[in-house]
Amino acid sequence: MSDPVEFVIRGGRIVDTDGERSGDVVVSDGRIVAVGPDLRADRVLDAGGCVVAPGFVDLHTHLRQPGKEEAETIETGSRAAALGGFTCVVAMPNTTPAIDSAAVVREVQHLAATALCEVVVSGAITVGRAGEALSPMAEMAQLGVRIFTDDGTGVQDDRLMRRAFEYASGLGVTLAQHCEVTSLSEGTCMHEGEWSARLGLPGQPSEAEELMVMRDIALARLTGGRIHFQHLSSAGSVAMVAAAKAGGLAVTAEATPHHFTLTDAACAGYDPVFKVHPPLRSSGDRDAVREGLRDGTIDAIATDHAPHPIHEKERPFDEAPPGMLGLEYALALAITELNLDVADLVALLSSRPAAIAGVGARHGGPIVEGAPANLVVFDPDATWTIDASGGASRSSNVPYVGRTVRGRVRHTVAGGEAVVIDGNAQR
Amino acid sequence: MANLLSIADLPRDDIESILDLTDHFAEVNRRPIPKVPALRGRTVVSLFYEDSTRTRLSFETAAKRLGADTMTFTVGSSSVKKGESLRDTIQTIDAFGVHAFVVRHKSSGVPHQVTRWTDAAVVNAGDGWHEHPTQALLDTYTIRERFGALDGRHIAIVGDINHSRVARSDVAAFTALGARVTLVGPPTFLPPSLVGWPVDVSFDLDEVIESLDVCYLLRIQQERIDEALIPSLREYTAGYGLTTRRAARLREDALIMHPGPMNRGVEIAPEVADEPRSVITQQVANGVAVRMAVLFRLLGSESQLESMEQR
Numbered sequence: 262m263s264d265p266v267e268f269v270i271r272g273g274r275i276v277d278t279d280g281e282r283s284g285d286v287v288v289s290d291g292r293i294v295a296v297g298p299d300l301r302a303d304r305v306l307d308a309g310g311c312v313v314a315p316g317f318v319d320l321h322t323h324l325r326q327p328g329k330e331e332a333e334t335i336e337t338g339s340r341a342a343a344l345g346g347f348t349c350v351v352a353m354p355n356t357t358p359a360i361d362s363a364a365v366v367r368e369v370q371h372l373a374a375t376a377l378c379e380v381v382v383s384g385a386i387t388v389g390r391a392g393e394a395l396s397p398m399a400e401m402a403q404l405g406v407r408i409f410t411d412d413g414t415g416v417q418d419d420r421l422m423r424r425a426f427e428y429a430s431g432l433g434v435t436l437a438q439h440c441e442v443t444s445l446s447e448g449t450c451m452h453e454g455e456w457s458a459r460l461g462l463p464g465q466p467s468e469a470e471e472l473m474v475m476r477d478i479a480l481a482r483l484t485g486g487r488i489h490f491q492h493l494s495s496a497g498s499v500a501m502v503a504a505a506k507a508g509g510l511a512v513t514a515e516a517t518p519h520h521f522t523l524t525d526a527a528c529a530g531y532d533p534v535f536k537v538h539p540p541l542r543s544s545g546d547r548d549a550v551r552e553g554l555r556d557g558t559i560d561a562i563a564t565d566h567a568p569h570p571i572h573e574k575e576r577p578f579d580e581a582p583p584g585m586l587g588l589e590y591a592l593a594l595a596i597t598e599l600n601l602d603v604a605d606l607v608a609l610l611s612s613r614p615a616a617i618a619g620v621g622a623r624h625g626g627p628i629v630e631g632a633p634a635n636l637v638v639f640d641p642d643a644t645w646t647i648d649a650s651g652g653a654s655r656s657s658n659v660p661y662v663g664r665t666v667r668g669r670v671r672h673t674v675a676g677g678e679a680v681v682i683d684g685n686a687q688r
Numbered sequence: 689m690a691n692l693l694s695i696a697d698l699p700r701d702d703i704e705s706i707l708d709l710t711d712h713f714a715e716v717n718r719r720p721i722p723k724v725p726a727l728r729g730r731t732v733v734s735l736f737y738e739d740s741t742r743t744r745l746s747f748e749t750a751a752k753r754l755g756a757d758t759m760t761f762t763v764g765s766s767s768v769k770k771g772e773s774l775r776d777t778i779q780t781i782d783a784f785g786v787h788a789f790v791v792r793h794k795s796s797g798v799p800h801q802v803t804r805w806t807d808a809a810v811v812n813a814g815d816g817w818h819e820h821p822t823q824a825l826l827d828t829y830t831i832r833e834r835f836g837a838l839d840g841r842h843i844a845i846v847g848d849i850n851h852s853r854v855a856r857s858d859v860a861a862f863t864a865l866g867a868r869v870t871l872v873g874p875p876t877f878l879p880p881s882l883v884g885w886p887v888d889v890s891f892d893l894d895e896v897i898e899s900l901d902v903c904y905l906l907r908i909q910q911e912r913i914d915e916a917l918i919p920s921l922r923e924y925t926a927g928y929g930l931t932t933r934r935a936a937r938l939r940e941d942a943l944i945m946h947p948g949p950m951n952r953g954v955e956i957a958p959e960v961a962d963e964p965r966s967v968i969t970q971q972v973a974n975g976v977a978v979r980m981a982v983l984f985r986l987l988g989s990e991s992q993l994e995s996m997e998q999r
Binding site: 453454455457458459460461462463464466530531532572575576577578579580 | 696773774775793795796797798800801815816817818819850853856879880881882883884885
């Protein structure tokens with residue numbers, strides 16, 4: 262994937278875990294070969310007015326391949342990722358078939374070889390994500406799988422989840438949970454509250470998520486295991502994660518751009534583009550998620566990029582599939598909605614998710630000579646209006662159409678290759 | 689008014705003007721030949737994704753009495769069974785050149801979605817648990833017919849409020865016209881939030897029954913027992929059914945209402961359904977006139993109305 266041509270990223274402000282400084286960055290043969298003032302190379306990527314940061318890492322991407330190629334492919338999804346500044350995405354295992362064996366892991370890894378960014382494959386905790394039997398985690402771990410999740414659903418059975426915690430600790434891998442108690446959420450299509458009552462739509466209470474967060478914190482305590490909470494959506498969940506961290510448990514969490522931007526009021530027009538799991542919740546929940554991101558309770562911004570073809574999103578609200586696009590909007594929404602220092606923003610999008618995904622050796626690290634060249638260059642002040650096209654994704658289920666946002670990716674360098682230049686994907 | 693999707697969208701003036709218009713059509717319906725050419729050349733499509741005999745026939749009768757052409761689309765005999773999407777169905781029918789869609793669907797919000805795919809008027813004939821606007825208009829008309837106005841009247845809506853589109857529309861219509869509404873039922877039948885609902889709540893029908901001007905009963909469905917919302921129909925009837933004993937405590941001039949179809953012996957005792965205070969069949973009769981008014985408001989012109997009055 263490396264580009265034979267040497268190039269320099271010139272005139273930017275470097276922001277990474279080492280702090281902030283101005284300087285140029287020369288990339289050659291997949292690595293950063295020089296960092297400093299007034300550097301030269303054959304080719305120049307202008308970074309004037311921009312931040313140069315380690316490339317973003319998305320802990321939560323649905324690439325839909327294999328099985329749902331009409332919604333997204335690894336090629337189109339990784340292009341959207343690159344345009345969003347991501348140099349690494351964790352592909353969720355709820356494909357068809359599910360990624361629950363070495364054979365499927367190998368297939369996805371093979372398909373990902375030509376992607377525009379690194380695609381890290383996650384594996385299912387249970388066979389077929391059916392919640393009944395542990396998947397062969399060891400054979401998947403041998404192929405490099407570091408995150409296991411039944412995403413799309415949570416592991417309902419307490420005893421099975423306990424065993425998963427214990428088994429995973431032996432492999433040194435991380436479990437990630439989509440927290441949702443199905444007996445409280447089955448048949449629902451939005452958050453239960455003022456809006457569901459008014460709209461006459463079946464809702465799920467925040468407690469459907471919180472009960473599983475609570476259980477998994479208890480199991481983390483019992484087993485000493487590690488747990489990563491996916492797409493936290495409720496104030497109660499954020500508070501429990503904060504308490505668990507204060508108690509010294511190995512707990513991490515992510516939140517999505519849609520949960521820190523939108524609320525259940527968005528469902529008022531019955532447009533299924535606003536349907537997502539976990540659902541958009543109250544403004545109090547949204548504010549708690551924002552605060553959790555600001556105070557470090559929530560470790561990472563993860564997109565839960567979930568493409569669906571238009572015709573699927575034109576079904577009745579209760580029948581339409583849940584999910585919305587995120588890869589190309591995450592940076593801008595974070596800048597626009599969260600009011601963070603650039604260093605904190607970069608930590609939430611890059612270094613901290615890289616550590617959780619187990620890719621810290623290649624992504625999220627400081628921009629220094631000799632480091633792998635996974636970089637993003639973004640203009641934090643560029644203003645633009647989100648359109649309905651869906652960008653590079655094969656789908657266009659965008660819940661932010663018409664919203665004017667601040668912050669845009671100019672260049673993305675993945676594995677030493679300039680995959681995005683001046684906001685255009687290069688392949 | 690381009691569509692009728694929900695009562696919650698309608699200000700008091702709009703509701704009252706539809707009710708006033710209903711008076712005209714009620715008069716038409718009393719004529720030997722209850723028909724006017726007010727919507728001649730217009731085509732009204734009934735699009736029913738959920739079984740409904742009374743609402744569909746009521747709308748079709750209304751359209752025919754206004755001289756409109758009608759088409760009926762029922763899911764059982766249509767291409768929907770072959771997997772056609774809602775959007776494709778709407779756009780196909782729209783291509784025939786129709787003027788109004790009357791839509792019934794089991795999913796809340798479908799009439800809203802339909803408006804995105806057609807310029808024809810859309811009338812919500814009941815969507816999921818959301819709204820059933822013409823039912824609320826005919827209920828309101830029936831109460832107004834008896835009492836002159838709703839202002840200050842006390843109306844209890846008794847039963848499974850949360851799963852009821854009738855309840856949502858009735859609350860909006862009754863309160864918009866100044867009535868005081870009390871929702872009555874076990875807590876499991878109430879919506880998960882009442883923020884923005886200008887209503888009182890009671891878990892005890894016996895406590896409110898003597899103060900009522902209208903006792904409005906909702907149909908109780910067997911499936912609510914399967915969902916553990918109530919232990920049994922027997923227990924529901926004991927607590928919330930309008931039994932003969934409870935009906936005896938209802939005021940002499942109070943009204944007993946029900947949107948139909950009734951479960952006699954469950955939410956309403958058979959004798960109570962048939963007693964003089966019950967206006968259940970009057971509701972059905974008024975349904976045609978109300979739907980004529982709604983279709984006319986959406987598709988007709990005021991000049992036609994004037995010529996109709998001069999006859």
